[in-house]
Amino acid sequence: MSVLVMKFGGTSVANLDRIRRAAKRVGLEVAKGHDVIVIVSAMAGKTNELVGWVNETSPLFDAREYDAVVSSGENVTAGLMALTLQEMDIPARSWQGWQVPLKTNGAHSAARIVEIPTENITAKFAEGMKVAVVAGFQGISPEGRITTLGRGGSDTTAVAFAAAFDAVRCDIYTDVDGVYTTDPRISDKARKLDRIAFEEMLELASLGAKVLQTRSVELAMRYKVKLRVLSSFEEPSDEAGTLVCDEEEIMELNAVSGVAYSRDEAKMTLTGVEDRPGIAAAIFGPLADAGVNVDMIVQNISDEGFTDMTFSCPTDQVLRAEKAMQDAQAKGDISYEALVADKNVAKVSVVGIGMRSHAGVAAKMFKALKDENINIKVITTSEIKISVLIDRKYMELAVQALHDAFELEKGA
């Protein structure tokens, strides 16, 4: 028997009408002969309301109680979905995380899944149940208390169930109809991708953050779970959405699959840094300790024993970075002339698994930016991504120019 996992996000189960609409999609898959595991989020807005109450009650809350409170929204949707399916004469029942049981570690509010025993649900499928509705986002700790997997955790629940039940596919229903070559709000040439490789999806996190929780993509990659992202507001079709899959399942790899961006970047430059062995560790150690997420790092050529060190970090961590550097200088661990923060920058990246086998991607990228007279401040590369830091005012222009240069409006 083939198991299909279907996950419905908060907007897809926001009210009874939408739950009915989602249930109809489940019915279509049951009619195809699948045993279906449905993972549901809380109704849109409910989890935010609960989180708000917890924060107002106790700003430094006990995460165990946080989990007990905020997990309740999913329980409501799970029961209502099971009832809706039953009304459609589809045998269904709900499971809360502890009933499965979805076993996690004890890291409350950010728990990691340890194990999903399949016996209970498999036994019910064998008895004729067609749909197991499972409350997403939640599990049970070794101490028997409720845990949650972090915001967006229902995606991870869905992928973990797909892995545990060796599902044919994991369909993530959300309010966007797939993954695009870039943000359609920035380029009207943005094209929905039919397929994207796991690694690309992870690198496109800045595009994809609202589509899938990053952890769920990592998990899908590790267990080779076919993930499909699609909208619950579109007509059902086999071609709907974007399939996130192993690169081997993508026939023709483009050099570049998408153009991502991030506005939320600051460029920090330490000038007049003494250039000696260990200086990088002396700088980035304290930054890491202070919780600064350093992204790009560039070290200029040394001049008479002194150098400039440039790095980027999220704009809201600039103050924290400055304090960390001042403290390190005060302690005598490092010495520098000045720390210059430039908050008017943005990061633009091209991402594509195909660039591993296509030469000249970087050159083409830099030429496209030069043709628009966009100055590049910092460059970093990985195996499947090239990122540049540029003036923020050119960000949209750069995204459009790169989308054009790599002809992303054309399909494979």
Next chain:
Amino acid sequence: MSVLVMKFGGTSVANLDRIRRAAKRVGLEVAKGHDVIVIVSAMAGKTNELVGWVNETSPLFDAREYDAVVSSGENVTAGLMALTLQEMDIPARSWQGWQVPLKTNGAHSAARIVEIPTENITAKFAEGMKVAVVAGFQGISPEGRITTLGRGGSDTTAVAFAAAFDAVRCDIYTDVDGVYTTDPRISDKARKLDRIAFEEMLELASLGAKVLQTRSVELAMRYKVKLRVLSSFEEPSDEAGTLVCDEEEIMELNAVSGVAYSRDEAKMTLTGVEDRPGIAAAIFGPLADAGVNVDMIVQNISDEGFTDMTFSCPTDQVLRAEKAMQDAQAKGDISYEALVADKNVAKVSVVGIGMRSHAGVAAKMFKALKDENINIKVITTSEIKISVLIDRKYMELAVQALHDAFELEKGA
């Protein structure tokens, strides 16, 4: 160590402010040296919202899913209450029904409590925890599914915990400040009772229905749990509220403790019924099968082999009763001339454990009604209650006259 159980109803935890106010009361009891078990309801209105969703989704709902959905409100309040107590530096944690575990039978939506193991909570008290906050109204079935105890079930949860933990008292915080000699909206002479016996409380259900779930009183009586009903909106005091207790704890029993009433009564008369052995069973069997709650029954003296049979039932069951009688006649089980329904009646009762040892209560009641020219249609008596059916328009007058006649405005 002495355990105190405190139960807060929906209006007492309706928002974060009220939860804080309730937590302060808990803090006062902790300061007195009690280990406290707090039972919480859902925030006012939440359970109704959830029940509404279930009914809209599935009018003939699967009670197991109903329970999974409607139990979620209490989980939210339990976590928030634990967090509030922690903010006050009172060691506390929440328990959901299945975590205790509060074991019930499998009668979903109306489950009966089977067992409350005390080990888990007792162990935490021994470790220094001062307050166990338990989500009311819910338990776990032998199959490991969530059950609920029926509306108002948190009262029963509280009493059951008080019995299991041999608590010194079970305080039920609600939005009324106790049990009155009659409804203060009907008689401005109504007086709050300091103490009332369990049996009286049960008979005063029509007064007490909004104060305590009847089952909780039965349970308290069986296990001799001292129950106190008090308002969470009044200043704390040792004399607050009404103590519902064993009659032996009430020094001086009044002949009559209170005057109860019910507007929701209909008087049904079957005329020309053949008077033969077994006729009562032939009439009331089908009524019971049809789910009609027959209260009072009067059979007139037989006249030439025929009699009139009068009974009362809730007004909204009149149609059901009529159909049951027609069906029974059609099947030849009974024969009668007519079934006359009088919906313009009300029931007024005087209740008092003391009437067992005081003669003349009935005579005094009938005289008081006669003095007001109120005609009595039906009379029934139990050991501690006398009830009459009268024209509904005289109901308020009758309540006031009886309250005066038995001088209930005066304390013991």
